[in-house]
Amino acid sequence: MLGRLSPTFVNSRNIWCGGFVALAVGMGIFEYINRILHSQLGENLTLGIRKKLFSSMISKNIEWFDKKERAPGILSGMFQEDVSQLKGLTSQTYALILEATVCLLIGIALSFLNTWKMALVTRSVVPFLILGGMAEQIIFWNSVKNSTKQVKDNEDQLDPYDRANALLSDIIINYKTVISLGEKNVEFLLQKYQALLEEPKRIGIKQAHISGIIYGYSQCIRFLFVAFIFYLSSIFIFKYNDEPEDTYVGVYTLFIAAIGSGSLFSQLPSVSKSKQSANKIFEIIETHKKVKKDQRYGQVMNYQQKQIIQQGEIEFRNLSFKYPSRDKKVLNNFSLKIPMGCKVALVGHSGSGKSTIANLLLRLYDYEEGSILIDGNNLKDYDVKLLRNSIGYVMQEPLLFNISIKENIIYGNSEASDDQIKEVAEMANALQFIDDFSENQEHNPSKAFKLPQDQVMHEQQNEDQNIDTTILSQGFSKKCGLKGSLLSGGQKQRIAIARALIKDPKILILDEATSALDEQSQESFNIALEKAMIGRTSIVIAHRLSTIRNCDWICVLHHGKMVEQGTFQGLSDDEDSYFYKLKSGMEM
Ligand SMILES: Nc1ncnc2c1ncn2[C@@H]1O[C@H](COP(=O)(O)OP(=O)(O)OP(=O)(O)O)[C@@H](O)[C@H]1O
Ligand SMILES: [Mg+2]
Incomplete structure (x- = not known):
């Protein structure tokens, strides 16, 4: 069987195989180091942010806590959920985006080296794929924003999950009162809680549909791309008499590029979600600075005084x-x-x-x-x-x-x-x-x-x-x-x-x-x-x-x-x- 292959093909096959084995080992090591470094970075970041958030919350004026959007359930949820979301802005997601981008760029470069004609034709399709992906993203986030805004406009100006969390924290903190007021009261609160969760459920299902379309789209695009490459390669071999070996290598490098572009799209939603959480968190940390300056030291001109009470008049x-x-x-x-x-x-x-x-x-x-x-x-x-x-x-x-x-x-x-x-x-x-x-x-x-x-x-x-x-x-x-x-x-x-x-x-x-x-x-x-x-x-x-x-x-x-x-x-x-x-x- 090997006798039917030309020596140049065998030679370049060995080079390519060796290259891919080296790439596999390199990727394995890179992936290991990447996970360790980024999880460390992510944990340090979230710990630091949690500390900052805590110290800024604790030094706020009481009136800050009096607002309904600062119910204990909402604030504690922020420490857990929103801070964890921040990881999406740093470690794993950006590493995956970087990985996908590198994959895409290497794939493009290699395909140009081997079958520049085919690469050129297939690349001309890529901007449309990216545009399609971006359009999907915009539709997705607009739908999330609109559905949340709709609820906010309707009632209480609070995110539905936040309202449910606020009620839940109220119930837990006052559990003695809740239970002692009888079963009817518990039933009433349960219904209220369920009603509040209906809206997030509706939004969640809507989001699932849209994100399903996005992820489905990103998977579908890869295989459509593969079909397109196969179709093109046959044209270049039979119509333009291209070397089958070059086309073979070109097809595989284009696969790499296709995988890269597919994973790139799938990471974008978590970046947008993380940005929303970051806005929420930094709004609290930033306002803290203003309050602190006025509150701790009184009027700025008396900054140095810092008296302690001597007599108590x-x-x-x-x-x-x-x-x-x-x-x-x-x-x-x-x-x-x-x-x-x-x-x-x-x-x-x-x-x-x-x-x-x-x-x-x-x-x-x-x-x-x-x-x-x-x-x-x-x-x-x-x-x-x-x-x-x-x-x-x-x-x-x-x-x-x-x-x-x-x-x-x-x-x-x-x-x-x-x-x-x-x-x-x-x-x-x-x-x-x-x-x-x-x-x-x-x-x-x-x-x-x-x-x-x-x-x-x-x-x-x-x-x-x-x-x-x-x-x-x-x-x-x-x-x-x-x-x-x-x-x-x-x-x-x-x-x-x-x-x-x-x-x-x-x-x-x-x-x-x-x-x-x-x-x-x-x-x-x-x-x-x-x-x-x-x-x-x-x-x-x-x-x-x-x-x-x-x-x-x-x-x-x-x-x-x-x-x-x-x-x-x-x-x-x-x-x-x-x-x-x-x-x-x-x-x-
Ligand atoms: N955090 C708050 N936000 C808005 N209004 C408040 C707040 N705390 C108290 N009030 C209002 O301020 C008024 C005075 O309240 P305050 O707690 O000083 O009364 P009090 O004389 O201590 O009453 P009590 O003897 O019942 O403790 C009341 O009308 C109350 O409703
Ligand atoms: Mg009082």
């Missing part, structure tokens, strides 16, 4: 404020001076603006009218980080993290010693119940009757045994559950108070901090609190008379305005006072 001067999401003023010309070390109670009906004052003092929101001075300096001149470090704030609905009690307390000051932790736990009247957790565990761990929840606590306690038992009891290692769900309301509040005190703050703000305590705990707690407030300027927001009775000064708010102020006794004695009426509705 607070003055509100004609402060007016409305939340960015609402037009109505919630504080109106509010003025008050609180001398250093003084205890002031803010009282008023629900919605009168008490918590808003605390929010502004911590610069969770920024005010535009009026001013707040601390130790005579404008609040906006303080470095936000240092400012918040000097203020102990116990929120109206304190949240604990699903970490141990000790870790929750030192969240306020990670350098605190075990002695300090114990001291603040005692001040917050929390030491007793924390120690009780360890006693229950030690005395009768296996025989005691356990509710399922206790079982979880017990298991979690065993997991975390790294607490120094010489100073802190084993109870400090107890995990608190999601949002502190393994603790009672009163226990959560007391740990939150310990967390605020561990910073040894100059200013203490307690927003309904004792509302979940029973009467007996309240009494002993008030005594402990009295001690904790010594040497600090304190703002107490409370509905309980027993909490505000010991305050030096009482301010009564109504619809964001200060309507009365005075001592507890002075205001209580005046039967016509607003406070007198308010007091009658207050718990003891």
